[in-house]
Amino acid sequence: VTPRAFTRGGAVARCPRCALHAVYCLCGEAPRLRPRTGLVVVRHLHEAEKTSNTARIALLALPDALLLSPDEARGPAGEALLSSPDTWLLLDGPGALPMEEAPWGARPPARLALVDGTWGQARRMAARLPALAALPRLYLRAPPPARARLRQPPTPGGRATIEAMADALALLGEEEIARDLLALQARHVEAVRRQRGVPRAPGA
Ligand SMILES: [Zn+2]
Numbered sequence: 001v002t003p004r005a006f007t008r009g010g011a012v013a014r015c016p017r018c019a020l021h022a023v024y025c026l027c028g029e030a031p032r033l034r035p036r037t038g039l040v041v042v043r044h045l046h047e048a049e050k051t052s053n054t055a056r057i058a059l060l061a062l063p064d065a066l067l068l069s070p071d072e073a074r075g076p077a078g079e080a081l082l083s084s085p086d087t088w089l090l091l092d093g094p095g096a097l098p099m100e101e102a103p104w105g106a107r108p109p110a111r112l113a114l115v116d117g118t119w120g121q122a123r124r125m126a127a128r129l130p131a132l133a134a135l136p137r138l139y140l141r142a143p144p145p146a147r148a149r150l151r152q153p154p155t156p157g158g159r160a161t162i163e164a165m166a167d168a169l170a171l172l173g174e175e176e177i178a179r180d181l182l183a184l185q186a187r188h189v190e191a192v193r194r195q196r197g198v199p200r201a202p203g204a
Contacts, residue, residue, distance in 0.1 A: 018060060019051050024191040030060035030184055033177045035169050037108050039065040040081060041161065042073045042125060042132060044117030051195075052150035054162035055116040057188045058181060062165075073129050082131035086110035090168055091126050092139035092157075099138045099171045108172045112138075116161045119154045140167050147182070148189040160185065 015025040039062060047053045048069075059065050072078045081087075088104065090112050097103040113135060115122040126132045143157040144167060153159060159167065162185045170178035 020191055021195055024195050026191055031180045033061045033180055034064055035174045035177050037172055038111040040113045041116050042068045044121040047116050051192055054160040058162040058165055061184055070125055073131055079131045082113055089113045089132055089135035089137045091115055091137055096137035096139040098141040100141050114161055148186055150189055150192055
């Protein structure tokens with residue numbers, strides 16, 4: 001992404017990493033988290049431009065996580081990565097197994113793939129990208145607690161991508177990393193609201 005993509009109205013430059021205005025930049029606050037399970041996010045192109053995108057924020061804190069565009073996921077390197085053994089797609093739908101029952105076995109899975117987009121975009125990408133369509137699926141059975149979010153999920157069990165990562169990692173025994181990710185998400189919500197001039201929600 002070019003810095004120009006983050007300049008609106010020619011006046012306020014946005015940080016090219018976190019996409020916030022410089023005064024609200026979160027990059028210096030992001031922890032460095034290294035979970036045992038690898039993370040790969042395939043992000044819809046529309047998400048790349050949105051300030052509210054949470055995969056971008058998660059990746060600030062996860063130096064080993066990989067972000068792929070749909071084209072990259074279709075390319076040889078993306079296909080090779082996503083088809084490597086013990087890779088699971090975290091997305092509910094037919095055939096998905098509940099993470100709460102640890103269907104991957106005794107050791108944590110090597111890799112979790114996530115699709116980042118609206119509910120419909122995520123499902124379409126998972127169906128149309130062969131490397132994603134071939135993966136065994138997991139879902140989070142327990143609905144998330146109430147949390148500050150920039151978008152209202154379409155279903156009660158809906159989560160932002162960073163929340164899905166955190167809740168999945170917590171089930172893999174990485175509670176501390178999960179807490180740090182959720183704390184970063186809360187700071188992001190607050191920063192975006194302040195940037196937009198919206199008062200902070202009670203308890204947010
Ligand atoms: Zn930044």
